[in-house]
Amino acid sequence: MSAIGELAALRRTKSARANPSPAERGDNKAAAVFLAPWFVGLALITVGPISASLYLSFTDYSLLDPPEWTGLDNYAAMAGDPRLFTSLRVTFTYVFVSVPLQLAAALGLALFLDRGLRGLAIYRSVFYLPSLLGASVAVAILWRQIFGNAGLINQLLGVFGVNGPGWIAHPDYALGTLIVFNVWTFGSPMVIFLAGLRQIPKDLYEASAIDGAGKLRQFRAVTIPLLTPIIFFNLVLQIIFAFQAFTQAFIVSGGTGGPIDSTLFYTLYLYEEGFGNLHMGYASAMAWLLLVIIAALTAVNFFASKYWVFYND
């Protein structure tokens, strides 16, 4: 089961009693030892910083002088910051255009590849490779070349006599190249879909065939319902990942989020404010807004899942 399936299951079995074997009852001491590194990390690297950033978000802090309490000033400044709204618009566009396209490509190819196609492993590798390399600076550099003025795309278009624009230098197209980038890395959700498809019991297909169901009917009544937990898992995860996209936009835009802020991802703006301008208080407030947005979207996703995700257990 996936991490998100586990979370959903935990929620659904809230009242169920754990039933440990006698040998394993009362391992508190051993657990404290085995979990010690994780507890320390949770406190110092995760929970501590989250709380600290909440405090810092109410201060003016430049790392050089001690933080100065300014109340809600940072949040008020955010409400009147046009670049912040630009970065939100850019990020939301990126997430809500690229993730559905990416998942559609992943699901489509997974269905196409399923069920013992000859050479399946080779196809899977080829489609998976981009998502493995895609997080690297090297491939972001490649993207910058491909969609550049004299880049690969325009060279190919030139073969057909089309004069392409300088994609990454044009504010109307720059974000599009990054969306294409994210769609291009559909390989990892595809592999998850393939694994999910393989877990659908074969006898369901056999039984429904005996009952007279055709291919299309089987697809609608067996494949899709049994795949909904996987679709849900991929959706939640890819949305969270997409909100965190940074490297591609940073490299393709040369660290600026340009042209004219058209690729100013939220993470890029946060980096610029926090580490470029040393507005650590403001950056902390931005971090909290990001946390709230992601948590809210995930909560909505979980809530909505009650109506369309089918758990077969």
Add this chain to the structure above:
Amino acid sequence: MTEPDLLGAGTPETRGPARKPAARSRPSAPAGSAGEARRPIEWGHLLRRIAKHALLITAGLVMIYPLLWMVASSVKPNALIFRDPSLIPTQLDLGNYTEGWNALGHPFTHYLMNSLVIVAGAVLGNLVSCSMAAYAFARLNFRGRKLWFAIMLMSIMLPIHVVIVPQYILFSSLDWINTYLPLVVPKLLATDAFFIFLMVQFFRGIPRDLTEAAHIDGAGHGRIFLQIMLPLSTPALATTAIFTFIWTWNDFFSQLIFLTDPEMYTVPVALRTFVDSTSDSSWGSLMAMSVVSLVPIFLLFLFGQRYLVRGIATTGLK
């Protein structure tokens, strides 16, 4: 590996070519290799399969064309990169590699070694700390286990951007900026919860009889963990090691923030300064170094694919 299924059952055909009605009862062609199933080959079906493969091959080529072109460009003279979209270089020019290797303040070997040091620390840290935590979650019964487990799962989804500012403040107050400690120490503290989850999944599959027998024989949890669980978990450990390698090698955001001294630069940060200083005349060497930076990942992909696929399938890693 799955057996080839001649009927392709269950796969919705979205764009198979029109079915040929004629020639249904031909004897099976050698390509069919139908084995003992003595079903006659359907020509329409065969055609559909060929069309399906043609489509997949085309799609696959489109997908990896940019990568192949990057490799081709790295051995092309500069002027050709901006003129020649083909994959086969007309001239083989390795000058880009020698030039790129020495284009920055240090030879590229320096950055490769820096990256390797961090990767080694991260892999070791994740293997030790995540397997320990996973053992507790999978096999120990302790107070608040469900709650901690839920917190662990949620921490998987926490974006690093939310904690990076206070982390920076913490590490800079410890004087850790421009050292590798901010990139390695968190791994020793099991902050990559993804791998805890991956190993919990794996540990759960190890038969309880084995550990309970050892328990009755008087083995403590330390011995059970070290001598039974870990040796049986090499696939999960390999998956963890491979993914940690790839993620750390690719990681740009935290290395950009914690490493500002060129002496300490890793491959991604070095490439970034390279791209900033690049004019059209040195794209070839930039491409060459980009290719070099991807070689370790590609090798892991080639030889560790089994573990990668299994890892993604069980946890949904990137």
